Amino acid sequence: MSSKTTIATFSTCALFFPMFACADFVGDSTANIELRNFYFNRDFRNGPPTTQRDSAAEWAQGAMFRFASGYTTGTVGFGVDALGMLGVKLDGGDGSGGTGLLPADRSSKNGRGSQDEYSKLELTAKAKVSETVLKVGSLAFRNPVVQSNDTRLLPSTFQGGMATSSDIDGLSLQAGKLRQIKVNSSSDYQDFTGNRIGGVSDDFRFAGGTYAVTKGLSTSLFYGNLENIYRQVFGGIVYELPLGDKQSLKFDLRYSKSKEDGNFRNLDNRAANGQVSYSLGGNMFTVAYQRMSGDDPFPYIANSDPYLVNFVQIGDFANVDERSWQVRYDYNFASLGVPGLTFMTRYVSGDNVQINGGHSGQEWERNTDIAYIVQSGPLKNLGLKVRNATVRSNFGNDLDETRLIVSYTWALW
Template identity: 65%
Template sequence: MKRTHLNLAALSAGALLCQHAQAAFIEGSQGQLELRNFYFNRDFRQSGARDKAEEWAQGFVLRLQSGYTAGTVGFGLDALGMLGLKLDSGSGTAGTGLLPADLGAGGSQDEYSKLGLTAKAKVGATELKVGTLFFRDPVISSNDTRLLPQTFRGGLVTSQDITGLKLIGGHIDRIKANSSSDFTAMTANRIGGQSNGFDFAGGDYALTRQLTTSLRYAKLDGVYQQYYGGLLWNLPVAPGQALKTDLRYASSREDGNFRDLDNRALGAMLTYSLGSHAFGAGYQRMSGADPFPYISGSDPYLVNFVQIGDFANVDEHSWQLRYDFDFSALGLPGLTFMTRYVSGDNVERSAPGQGKEWERNTDLGYVIQSGPLKNLGLKWRNATVRSNFGNDLDENRLIVSYSVPLW
């Protein structure tokens, strides 16, 4: 009889623990559906080039995030589902990066989809994720400038158990491009090669509340190694005024016997905020015999990486002027404006003389702040590029986005 009572007590305790763990798993869950309507037009202005690339598409991004089960080690599961639909395109205007190519017909596919699952575990303030990953870091950063975001496959661990210190590390073995349903091996932009492994580790440390330093080591197996150091300093100057200093340095060399590689990238960006105004000035310099290496399709962490160009060619020197304005000061919250100009020179090229290029960007965005259409965003992105060694482009992107919390 005693044994029966003990067994019943054990079963009851186990059931309560399972219910508690399940409740924690569901309690912390989040769901969001994002709709993106994306029109992309790029006109090619140099002689002998195609006329334009122009497409219009509708995207759906479903994000489901669970909480963590109760206990010393909490477990969870995230899901990412994406669907892209062609609204308008042609065989002569495809190639915007919104949709995958239809190799048979010469245009773009009518639709494509992606599904990603991520298992996660957490102990204290240390978290491990394995599966489909979307994140941004100085040595590897997911691209989210088209219809659907780019994702990675691998493992990522972050830890913030020590006050002021964030540690991060990971291994990536595949990459899924914005306009692709398939994971592929990785290559290095402008460098070439192919790799099935990208490893990185490092940390960010807050020396003070205003001053943070960053260090990273990264390796695209068999292609390149990269060392990165950064400093971010936010200095309050007066009420409503602040000076932000962003310094970055990266040194890259070959890994394995792929080819010799030598690049050093220095970047600095100063931004002075005055109420709703922000004035920025940046400088970027490439040194060495090669361009700056990064995973093709991802976003390089460079101060002069802008809408189209990265200004990271061999020996390129570039500077930037930028202005931002928040219209909330004029009674229009949600309306923002940005314009910038980047100029690069001293580029090594095959033709005689040094290569030169410039790019001008303008962004105008508005997010509805209240009412039934709250979080509906409208954005116009315009760019002009001129170069004596690359393409001359005029580009416009019109993006309508709407995020709907599911619970």
């Protein structure tokens, strides 16, 4: 850390805490800048009049400054985190917006243009006692009942408070209350809505934990409640079995049960899903199955990520009564002496979707990712990724999609 940076950080701490408490606050702090160049093109293959448009395409540059302080000394340590974000449009004429990279410009042609730029400032206060941490303010995290999204130019965040604890050996606990969400392409917080089920709420509460029974076996139990919309209970088991030199078998089994909350309409969903992965050297082969039961689709907060094995690049395969299976192949080229280069391809097929009282709905999605991160030299941490997806459905949109992402992370200290 440079002397100027050290003085600035130390001065910030001294404004709020006694001088003797600031050493760990400064010494354990970290900061980095991430640049993210993102091109997104989605082609609506069924075209008008089904979608009223042929395609959506945008190109944008994002920049993120992340700062995480250490904690002041004492029984209770205090700290602060900050995340500043900026998104700038590079290309995306009238009528081609709507990819989620940039905020919509409603005054543009057909209301489908995008704004030239937008920014966000996220602040989080934190306190720590032993191995228990309380955070209040802007939050970005993932667990089986609520997950923030980071698949666009800038990540989404939640507003609220949460506590995490790992004081008990092998047991990780989480609990919290969230008030609003700031979606990827917005500078403002907004109330929660239920994905595909509707309703509006400003109160999501969750609690749960994961216990490591052995080195390779863990179990999870979580509860989530979007007030006046739904209640959800999740249980999961992950077991990894070593089979020999550079071989292993991993089982990931998940089950969720969701019901309505308060005066919301009757809601009933049961989601059983799981996957098995076999790793051999740089190869990984995965098969997965997902089954929706009940009268409703899988409920989760709109613009967040559902914790489902068949939630992929575009689809979640979580419609009413849907059955879906997946085959996937990953390869890490480090096994061939090219560390940082990875490849993934998968195919997901779903059927039995309830449509107009029947079960004739069918859909499939194919994804391919190729990514490379420079491992050393002046361009270390430069990342290149190409993501391609194809979706076909007899009840929704047919899509072809390509994403090109160039990222660079520079550690300041």
